[in-house]
Amino acid sequence: MNENQGDEISGLSREMLYWVEKQVGQGAQMVSVKSLKGGISSAVYGLKIKHGDTCHEAVLRQFTNAEWLREEPELALHETAALQAACAAGLPSPQWLACDPNGSACGLPSVLMTRLPGRVVLDPADLPEWLDGLAGTLASIHAVEVAPIEWSYFTYNEVPCLTVPAWTRVPEAWRWIIDRVQASAPTYQPQFIHRDYHPTNVLWQEGKVSGVVDWVNACMGPVGIDTGHCRLNLVQMYGVEAADAFLGSYIAADRRGGCDVNDPYWDMLCLIEMLPGPPEVYQGWPDLGLDALTPELLARRLDEYAESLVRKLASSVRPR
The missing domain is CATH 3.90.1200.10 (Aminoglycoside phosphotransferase (APH), C-terminal lobe)
Known part of the structure; x- marks a missing residue:
């Protein structure tokens, strides 16, 4: 992360941004962070990360619902296992990249994954x-x-x-x-x-x-x-x-x-x-x-x- 980007980008802490960059690879640099709509039990962010000559798109999910975490404290590990199984079977799922199961690096349990192309459609023409x-x-x-x-x-x-x-x-x-x-x-x-x-x-x-x-x-x-x-x-x-x-x-x-x-x-x-x-x-x-x-x-x-x-x-x- 560039030092002149400040302590946070769109609500993500400097420590979390460093963690994400580290998962992508040495020399990776966060380009942008955008909060994604649609979720109610997690904070979900669309990320653009430059690594060498390539700009990667990823999604970061942070589990913010305290009641859900009390009932299912292994949510990040659960999603990790599900993504790995789905991807290995060739299902149309994101690819798992990294996990912070207890929030020690990110402040909250978090999962980093690739971003799929496309958009949600709720007003289909047909x-x-x-x-x-x-x-x-x-x-x-x-x-x-x-x-x-x-x-x-x-x-x-x-x-x-x-x-x-x-x-x-x-x-x-x-x-x-x-x-x-x-x-x-x-x-x-x-x-x-x-x-x-x-x-x-x-x-x-x-x-x-x-x-x-x-x-x-x-x-x-x-x-x-x-x-x-x-x-x-x-x-x-x-x-x-x-x-x-x-x-x-x-x-x-x-x-x-x-x-x-x-x-x-x-x-x-x-x-x-x-x-x-x-x-x-x-x-x-x-x-x-x-x-x-x-x-x-x-x-x-x-x-x-x-x-x-x-x-x-x-x-x-x-x-x-």
């Missing part, structure tokens, strides 16, 4: 084609053999303690859903999943998916959690019809199996993560240009989704 791209990319991720990592799927909510939300207009539908997720899970084959696959974590370039980011929650688990989590986001952003189209495209592209993603149990298990609520607009959506959503609209769409899942569950249960 929604069906865009949904096909989201679904096909996820199916391709699930089709690849990835070395297992030590982290396994768990629900963020306490399923045995769930109650019907006070904000819903269709309490019976939510009661059905709670009863179903509190019963036994379908059988499935655990495999490497992203765990947080949704539109703000997918990058596009020239109409095609160019990469998938934010692998810190990746783990071994049922692929129905990936489809279900993406559908939950699509319902809130665009409505039930878009979420159903995504699932249809995924099923058409699925080349591996191992989990019946068409079983409404997986969508229900993702939906109960909204409880107790009430629904709130995820800040990443307006930050990235989707600014017409309101809590009232989200609640209506989630109720419609709950009803559609109950109908699907009822139609799948045949009389004995």
Whole structure:
């Protein structure tokens, strides 16, 4: 770092900047730092670093959420393992560069990785084609053999303690859903999943998916959690019809199996993560240009989704 750059660049300390430059190589020099939008549990920065005649682009994630760190103190190590496994398998992920697991060098636990080309698209000109791209990319991720990592799927909510939300207009539908997720899970084959696959974590370039980011929650688990989590986001952003189209495209592209993603149990298990609520607009959506959503609209769409899942569950249960 050049001495005349001052003690900080865009909020990053001199010590952290030195650490980043050191990871890139001797003689590396920070050119610019830009805070990136979309995240709510971490501070994420886009970096440009000159090393010799090459200017590298990288991303630095700092884990700033104290509650999350108390619950999962190895977040930086978790993301490191996930990125290394994804990259080794040829998945469209950033390449891991370095890790400061406890913040001894950077002040906070941090992960340094390459920056992928492309941008988040939340206002597609052709929604069906865009949904096909989201679904096909996820199916391709699930089709690849990835070395297992030590982290396994768990629900963020306490399923045995769930109650019907006070904000819903269709309490019976939510009661059905709670009863179903509190019963036994379908059988499935655990495999490497992203765990947080949704539109703000997918990058596009020239109409095609160019990469998938934010692998810190990746783990071994049922692929129905990936489809279900993406559908939950699509319902809130665009409505039930878009979420159903995504699932249809995924099923058409699925080349591996191992989990019946068409079983409404997986969508229900993702939906109960909204409880107790009430629904709130995820800040990443307006930050990235989707600014017409309101809590009232989200609640209506989630109720419609709950009803559609109950109908699907009822139609799948045949009389004995």
